[in-house]
Amino acid sequence: MYVYNDYDQQLVNDRVEQFREQTQRYLAGELEESEFLPLRLQNGLYVQRHAPMLRIAIPYGMLSSLQLRKLADIADEYDRSYGHFSTRQNIQLNWPELERVPDILAELATVQMHAIQTSGNCIRNTTTDQFAGVLADEIVDPRPYCELIRQWSTFHPEFAFLPRKFKIAVNSAESTDRAATRVHDIGVQIIRNNAGELGYRIYAGGGLGRTPVIGQVVSEFVPEKHLLTYLEAIVRVYNQHGRRDNKFKARIKILVRAMGIEKFREKVEAEWAHLKDNDSTLTGNEIKRMQAHFSEPDYADLPATDPAVEQLKADSKGFRNWLERNATAHRVPGYTAITLSLKKTGVAPGDITSKQMRAAADLAERYSFGETRVSHFQNLILADVRVSDLPALWEEAKANGFATPNIGTLTDIICCPGGDFCSLANAKSIPIAEQIQRQFDDLDYVYDLGNLDLNISGCMNACGHHHVGNIGILGVDKKGAEFYQISLGGDSGLDASLGKILGPSFNAEEVPSVIEKIINVYVKERTEEEEFIDTVRRIGIQPFKEQVYA
Structure with a gap:
């Protein structure tokens, strides 16, 4: 997963101190509520029915065990010992005290996490397939491209105050879409053209809410190096022409519908003509640098099946059901991806206790190279489990409330x-x-x-x-x-x-x-x-x- 450099860390640390000072001024009465509102929103802080809610960014759903344990510590110290995973692969705390939120952000910064741009009228957390880099049906691992989008969009001065919130999703699977790209403001489908060149089909104008709309194709093929310049052209057109007089009509889906996809495409292409060879054009070295952060784990050379696993499948209906529903075929022989269900009956879907966070961190370290994934279906994934470890993992998953064998069914709500x-x-x-x-x-x-x-x-x-x-x-x-x-x-x-x-x-x-x-x-x-x-x-x-x- 992406690891901060000194610049990244300093940027996040500075944002923490900036928000600490803003919060202190607000609590001292030096900032009006209307002045504090956009500041707190771009640091992930909402005012909910009973208490503030803090939305913490989990870029494209990736979490290390270190980060998951830190979230558990924060939930115990600053909240009520649980969190809620959202459909945007983030985690939300429902009970923090306003005056302590800067302390939470400081704690997050120690493990390379933050709440920057998880709310507000800006480009939010980019999401993708929870099985990115793992399954055989994808064209290329989409996570490096998500990270490029994250770095481009974070603190982009032109897009800090868009007409309304803005969401981007990236999918790389050829035969399915596990990232719901068509219902995002921008959907990026990674493809190859007839010449075998990597690029993107770009959708725009999708979204749910009060006026649900399926996104439309803006470009059938954008070359790989122009990912950011083309996205910038779309957001610029939206920023220039999106409505600001009515928040219910401010999303890009309303603009695309009002303008018509052909006219919208013309304006994007005209804007892109000024951008396509600027400093945001991706070089081969920059793409390779980002891909290096998502290098393949140290997979062992393993047989595709294990006799003990096959025997347990024959003997245990519970184990068999769990594999049928919670296991996903891996592209590497001898491994499988396991979904840890957060949909046990009687528990709010997507909720996870601090005890479970620590348990999931332990499972990730023992069985999946120390990483977990969050899906937009509000479950956790261990992406790289050895087939031979499945019986032991199943027992531990049951003990920690993760083994409900219902993934993809009616009760996986x-x-x-x-x-x-x-x-x-x-x-x-x-x-x-x-x-x-x-x-x-x-x-x-x-x-x-x-x-x-x-x-x-x-x-x-x-x-x-x-x-x-x-x-x-x-x-x-x-x-x-x-x-x-x-x-x-x-x-x-x-x-x-x-x-x-x-x-x-x-x-x-x-x-x-x-x-x-x-x-x-x-x-x-x-x-x-x-x-x-x-x-x-x-x-x-x-x-x-x-x-x-x-």
């Missing part, structure tokens, strides 16, 4: 903190997730349903990505009461789509039975080879609507 914490939420999310998990507690039945994404958001800001859930649940307010709107047919992959609203909303008590009725229609109507999203696309939502509202 994406969920925002909702009304339990967020001041913007219209309704609670976490209790709904728990009710659904309890409704579908028969793993054999859940496995029979196959892959199915269920996403829950507590409000239209869509932090739970409900628009692109195969089943999406949105919390809405009805005269002060909490209700839930259901949508079907969303997908965040290569064939991205937005869910269609089923009909009138439901109260909290009705939601689990509504989901069961939806599943019953799927079971009745599906063909042998279809997953849930395929059935919805084939038959439409009308049969589901008829069953639910009968």
Whole structure:
């Protein structure tokens, strides 16, 4: 993973002291709330329903064991001994005291972490595939390109106060999209052209929230060296023409829709003509320098299978289920990638205790070269586990609450903190997730349903990505009461789509039975080879609507 040089470290240290002084001035009454607001936001600090919330950056989801232990220490010292992994691969603390936030940032800086630009109207944390560098289906490891984007966008003076927040995702897999690039302000798909040259297909204007939109292609092929210059051209056009008079119409998706993709593309290309050979043009040496930070681990020469593992698979249904759902085939023989589930029933999806953070750090050191990954599905990944270590890892994962064998299923729910914490939420999310998990507690039945994404958001800001859930649940307010709107047919992959609203909303008590009725229609109507999203696309939502509202 990327390691700070002296310049990086000094930059982060200076930002800590700058924010410490700003916080002291605010607490002393020398800064108005309106003056402090943009300062705290660009240091990751929100004011939530009950307390401040601090969002800590985890660039493209990479964490060392040292960093994970530091997060555990911070959670114990400054919070309530837990954290929440978000859909942007970051971690959030829900209970810090405002006056102690600079101390938290100082602690983070000692392990090369920060909260810079995790909120505010700036370019946020760049995200990517949680299996980057590990699976055989990717063109190239996307993490060096994510790091180049991170360094370019951090403290970029021209983009510190954009019309609205701005998010970029990078995908390098050829046959799937594990980074949801089509629903980002900019989506970067790494490709090769017919000549075999590396480059990027660039999407723009995607996003969820109040007005969900699937991003459109701005350029079919941008050469490798022009990644940053082309992104800069897009953000410049947005910065010049994006609306600032109405925050609900300020995102780039509104600009692209209003301008039209052809006109938007013309303006980007015109801007790029002035930028394409400037100092941000990537040299071969700079790309190689960044790639060196993500060199291949010291893999051993191992057999692809292990007799003890095969025997345990035959003897233990629990182990077999865990491998079926939580293991992903590795490109290197003798290794596998393991997802540590944070979706145990009765626990808020994405939450992790300080004890679990330390346990995950220990597991990473013993079994995966001391690194963990955070997925936008709010789980942890050990990317490089020896096949022969799987039985021991399974036992330790069970002991620490990480072994729920539900990855990719109905109960692997994406969920925002909702009304339990967020001041913007219209309704609670976490209790709904728990009710659904309890409704579908028969793993054999859940496995029979196959892959199915269920996403829950507590409000239209869509932090739970409900628009692109195969089943999406949105919390809405009805005269002060909490209700839930259901949508079907969303997908965040290569064939991205937005869910269609089923009909009138439901109260909290009705939601689990509504989901069961939806599943019953799927079971009745599906063909042998279809997953849930395929059935919805084939038959439409009308049969589901008829069953639910009968």
